[in-house]
Amino acid sequence: MRALGRKKAGLVLGAAACVAALGVLTGCDLQEDADLERGEQLFTQKCGSCHVLTAAGTNANIGPNLDYAFQEARAAGMDQDTVEGVVQQQIDNPRPAAPEDTDVYMPPDLVEGEDAEAVAAYVASVAGVPGIEAPRFVAAEFFATNCGGCHALEAAGTTGAIGPSLDEVLPGQSAAQISRSIVDPEAQISPGFPQGVMPNNYEQVLTPPQLRQLVQYLQQSAGGGGGGGAGAAGGGDG
Template sequence: MGKRIMPRAALCAAIVAAVPALSACGGVKDQQADVVAGKQLFVKKCGACHTLSHAGTKGTTGPNLDEAFQQSLQEGFGETAVRGVVYKQILYPNRLPNAQGIKMPSKLVSGEDAHDVAAYVASVTAKPGKDTGRLATAVQAAGGGTAVEKDGTLSIPADPNGQLAYEDAKATATAGPVTIEMPNKSGIGHDIVIDGLGKGEVVSDGTSSFKATLEAGKTYTYYCSVPGHRQAGMQGTLTVK
């Protein structure tokens, strides 16, 4: 979908073009969708790049999806039309990379999964409030725990569901040598950094780590240095006893 928000005229044209084409091939009008699964997939596969308020995602690499469709919805385009555009963009994204040289991969999700994601995005984009019912609990919020150092290793996992967060927004450790590691089971690249102490490698489906010596009584901030991730909330506080 690129870095910039699609101009209004181009977005309107895309909406008009997408709906009949998708309907003719068994598209959005006759495809039942699971929006709960769609939310889970969106957070895991798309949330690192896109902001969508209802999903709780704050990615900045791609366009803010609440803003992208706001004007078109105000002008009368319906949910089915927006769903068609999202579905088409998932399968056939813009070919040009954004200002940071990042290009959205095609078919991050496909088949029924693509329909589920498109249906969820279309159902919540640019709408006030929060998800309710099953959607409210579809994705557990990350960052609520506290990581504790054990035997010289402090493990602070990245959220496995693709949220731009560590599982633990707080951590404690004793003074002295320690290995700080970040297991990452998601397919999104993350690292863990403490300024002045060390920096792990950016990994996906792996572990980022570094060795450091902690000072008693100090408080450190750990964060992900991948562009946009810290700004979206991927950081925490380490307290040394």
């Protein structure tokens, strides 16, 4: 039983599901209404640590590059709905990696239900699309989405308390220190906080320039301006 056989089976299944839906709906486009923005967010969180996808700005190489994976298929005429079916199939039922790579596999059930639909619809809308560009990286948005659930930072309006308040701990730290805390959270554990909670894959999720932008943003905004007067949100304490 080869992985390739499974791949073919997945493809056919995905297409068959579309055809079945056709009877009732105007097409297999139901999921095109799925929230693409949410799909992108979920992709960045759940998939970006393993896959390159230009449109999402992810650049990890543990799994296949999804732009390459679908470029040829698209060029050969595979339409967006079929790509969507293939992605959904892979999420629901990840193919085992090649037998010789037992340490490399895609975990099942990373996202489920509507979330899986949103991710599949999003990937299908961008993967391997000619001329697709990487998103403009906005450090404040990245922080709010990816870090703010665990860290308070007034400038970003986040109040997470699983990790230290960055307004409290970052002022006075160098860019190198902050950068290291982000890519290698285990290197030095903040006193009083749990080890192994902060994700340790940001070096894969972020490109080096993105990481620099994020660190710069944190340096400038933590503690309400970090002493550099970097134009943090003005005043406003009750």
